[in-house]
Amino acid sequence: MQVPSSRPLPVAGSDLAEGVPCPSLGDMLLWTALLFLGPVVGTPALPKAVVALEPPWIHVLQEDNVTLKCQGGHAAGDPSTRWFHNGSAIPAQGRPSYSFQASKDDRGEYTCQTDQTSLSDPVYLDVISDWLVIQTPRLVFQKGEPIVLRCHGWRNRRLYKITFFQNGKSKQFSSMNSTFSIPRANVSHSGKYHCTGLIWPSMRTSQSVAITVQANLTNDEDAAKIEAENAITYSLLLHPEAIEEEAEEPDYQNHI
Structure with missing residues (x-):
């Protein structure tokens, strides 16, 4: 009878990388989680930029002069600003201030972003003839x-x-x-x-x-009123037959 060898089985080439054992499944899952969480944990979210109109009016007439200002931080030596009109980049505009004489083509939403801010909320400009x-x-x-x-x-x-x-x-x-x-x-x-x-x-x-x-709901009375209205609405959603009975009642009385 042949005696089995006591030497360990050879390790496949894919299980070694320069002599380092292949990590276990648990280790791989842990590293994957850290990769996803790493940019989030301990990294504060960038503040939003703000688009300000000067003059502050959101309705203007054709040929009015309009200035948009992007308010937000800039890195030292990099004052560039990205402007967007209806979601499309305005490549020629890289300054914090954007001025133009209004025409119908300028109607729509404007947003901006700097290197130190996230994209601003949109400001809508209506150009009227x-x-x-x-x-x-x-x-x-x-x-x-x-x-x-x-x-x-x-x-x-x-x-x-x-x-x-x-x-x-x-x-x-x-x-x-x-x-x-x-x-x-x-x-x-x-x-x-x-x-x-x-x-x-x-x-x-x-x-x-x-x-x-x-209205600003800042006192308990207003909050209680809203809560009561929501409770009534929820009750009617649970018991829609109550609405039907109330609607049928006038017809029933007319037949008496």
């Missing part, structure tokens, strides 16, 4: 914030007999004041605004813009 425009820095405000609206004429032509309207009702008339201010907004200031003004020799009317003022 008209004699008159009512301008606002944004469409949504929080309760308590100030709101300033401006009635603006094409090519900065001077306006006379200016009236601001909310939901069709006159709110302010002035012979020459082209701004309408609300020091502390509340939900009653939500609505559609437009303005009229005399651009010699004709009276002109702007398109309307919808302004929304959101």
Whole structure:
């Protein structure tokens, strides 16, 4: 009978790499996890850049001068900024400030990014072809914030007999004041605004813009109200037959 050899079996070439044993499956899984987690753990997220409009109006007329500024940090010696219009890069623009005379092609969303920031939230610019425009820095405000609206004429032509309207009702008339201010907004200031003004020799009317003022739910009473409304909605979702019974009740009474 042949006696089996006591020497260890030869190790395949793939199991050795310059004399180092192949790691176990557990070690491989651990290293894979570290590779995925390594860039995240201990690495702070970059702050977002911010696009600011100067003047601050999101509605402009054709031929108005517009300046966009990208606010965010830059590395020393590298002040480059990346600009995007409707998601497409603007290759010729590498500075923190981007100025142009507005045309219809300039309508849309603008974002920017620097080497020290992540991509900004988009800012939408609407370019309107008209004699008159009512301008606002944004469409949504929080309760308590100030709101300033401006009635603006094409090519900065001077306006006379200016009236601001909310939901069709006159709110302010002035012979020459082209701004309408609300020091502390509340939900009653939500609505559609437009303005009229005399651009010699004709009276002109702007398109309307919808302004929304959101209530700040900061007290327990408001929070309880929202919770109660959500509970009612959830109950109706669980018992839709209650809605059907309520809807059928008037017809039943009419047959008595």
